[in-house]
Amino acid sequence: MIEGLRETKRAATAQALAEAAFHLAKERGLDGFVIDEVAEMAGYSRRTFANHYPCKEAAVASVAYAGIEAAADALEEVSEGRPLLDAVEVVLRLQLTTTGLSRMREVLTLARAYPSLEPHVYYVQHQMRLEVEERMVAVAAGHYPASYLTLLVGAVYGMVSSALEGLVDVRLPGDLPIRGAVEFDEFLTEVFKHLRTGF
Amino acid sequence: MIEGLRETKRAATAQALAEAAFHLAKERGLDGFVIDEVAEMAGYSRRTFANHYPCKEAAVASVAYAGIEAAADALEEVSEGRPLLDAVEVVLRLQLTTTGLSRMREVLTLARAYPSLEPHVYYVQHQMRLEVEERMVAVAAGHYPASYLTLLVGAVYGMVSSALEGLVDVRLPGDLPIRGAVEFDEFLTEVFKHLRTGF
DNA sequence: GGTGAACGTGCACGATGGGCAATCTTGCCT
DNA sequence: AGGCAAGATTGCCCATCGTGCACGTTCACC
Numbered sequence: 001m002i003e004g005l006r007e008t009k010r011a012a013t014a015q016a017l018a019e020a021a022f023h024l025a026k027e028r029g030l031d032g033f034v035i036d037e038v039a040e041m042a043g044y045s046r047r048t049f050a051n052h053y054p055c056k057e058a059a060v061a062s063v064a065y066a067g068i069e070a071a072a073d074a075l076e077e078v079s080e081g082r083p084l085l086d087a088v089e090v091v092l093r094l095q096l097t098t099t100g101l102s103r104m105r106e107v108l109t110l111a112r113a114y115p116s117l118e119p120h121v122y123y124v125q126h127q128m129r130l131e132v133e134e135r136m137v138a139v140a141a142g143h144y145p146a147s148y149l150t151l152l153v154g155a156v157y158g159m160v161s162s163a164l165e166g167l168v169d170v171r172l173p174g175d176l177p178i179r180g181a182v183e184f185d186e187f188l189t190e191v192f193k194h195l196r197t198g199f
Numbered sequence: 200m201i202e203g204l205r206e207t208k209r210a211a212t213a214q215a216l217a218e219a220a221f222h223l224a225k226e227r228g229l230d231g232f233v234i235d236e237v238a239e240m241a242g243y244s245r246r247t248f249a250n251h252y253p254c255k256e257a258a259v260a261s262v263a264y265a266g267i268e269a270a271a272d273a274l275e276e277v278s279e280g281r282p283l284l285d286a287v288e289v290v291l292r293l294q295l296t297t298t299g300l301s302r303m304r305e306v307l308t309l310a311r312a313y314p315s316l317e318p319h320v321y322y323v324q325h326q327m328r329l330e331v332e333e334r335m336v337a338v339a340a341g342h343y344p345a346s347y348l349t350l351l352v353g354a355v356y357g358m359v360s361s362a363l364e365g366l367v368d369v370r371l372p373g374d375l376p377i378r379g380a381v382e383f384d385e386f387l388t389e390v391f392k393h394l395r396t397g398f
Numbered sequence: 399g400g401t402g403a404a405c406g407t408g409c410a411c412g413a414t415g416g417g418c419a420a421t422c423t424t425g426c427c428t
Numbered sequence: 429a430g431g432c433a434a435g436a437t438t439g440c441c442c443a444t445c446g447t448g449c450a451c452g453t454t455c456a457c458c
Binding site for chain 1: 253257315317318319321322324325328346349350352353354355356357358359360361365389390393394396397398
């Protein structure tokens with residue numbers, strides 16, 4: 001799982017293209033720009049954009065992925081000598097404090113305005129779930145059967161997904177991610193209350 | 200929520216187009232046909248296809264939605280004088296016996312071969328979840344707070360979604376949905392074991 | 399039975415996706 | 429150090445796609 005310079009650069013271009021697409025989408029709306037403009041803003045060609053993303057929507061949605069890899073990485077060390085569910089909760093709250101949540105919130109808000117974004121948003125969420133599940137298995141496969149972990153991650157995913165849905169409705173003038181974060185925090189507490197008794 | 204002739208016909212058109220797209224996708228692969236062929240097979244024009252679906256992928260994925268409305272309808276009567284979780288389990292097992300599961304399985308299999316399908320598949324799953332959640336609230340809002348129901352449906356959704364993922368791997372020569380159904384059934388039992396203690 | 403809204407369709411055109419081939423960069427091996 | 433294979437980026441090209449617009453037809457409601 002080493003990351004050579006090659007993959008790093010590839011990821012960087014993808015990132016740059018995604019950020020440009022995201023920026024333009026917030027600025028002018030999803031249908032207010034064309035792929036050429038995204039490519040130009042990021043300093044690449046339209047053809048290169050197509051090498052990384054199949055469409056504008058996928059690029060925009062991909063920014064919601066932010067932070068989950070770092071969170072998944074953290075799972076490894078956090079779970080040392082700690083109940084599994086505690087580790088999961090810590091990691092989720094970590095994701096909450098980084099830009100991860102606000103990014104997801106912005107993307108979900110965009111998706112509400114432009115339905116063609118929605119499939120790609122939920123796909124990104126699905127990929128985040130897979131990322132977490134993979135790490136989870138890597139960390140705890142010795143203590144729990146994989147099917148159990150899959151189920152656990154599924155439950156967490158489903159409930160957190162519900163929480164995210166609720167976040168979009170919150171629409172304050174200042175657009176502070178704080179308020180959303182607080183609500184999300186309370187929701188997380190509720191989620192883990194159920195999880196601790198059920199798992 | 201009455202359904203006039205107008206909406207019936209509109210739904211029928213969408214259905215016909217989706218079935219045609221699904222058929223062609225199985226027959227020739229997702230990139231083995233163009234929208235004109237779908238429209239022709241269903242007896243409509245390309246322009247009409249575009250009025251119903253934004254792209255081939257959305258049409259193909261939409262067939263996985265099969266049965267969920269009937270299942271959600273059933274929730275209403277099944278939940279009479281019965282614990283909520285029991286009702287949910289009954290309804291899910293109902294969905295399992297209808298064509299619902301095999302359709303989902305076929306679509307997921309297609310999506311594995313053609314990644315561009317995946318976002319739309321997960322979007323359809325998300326819509327199914329919303330459908331169930333809506334009915335759930337309609338049925339049980341008097342007994343439980345909505346936030347609780349949302350969380351419950353989220354947990355069910357996440358775990359069932361995991362189970363579906365596993366189904367795709369099952370690949371028998373005869374391609375009988377039976378085997379997949381049996382595994383799914385066992386998985387459901389496991390799912391509700393956790394749910395009953397956690398909710 | 400009339401009328402306004404919604405659906406299906408044809409047309410037109412800009413945007414898109416992806417195959418192909420050329421060029422440059424990176425990783426690895428000698 | 430140097431060269432070579434794999435992979436990234438790009439331009440070119442064109443079939444396909446998305447969608448605004450206008451028109452005829454069908455349906456819901458009065």
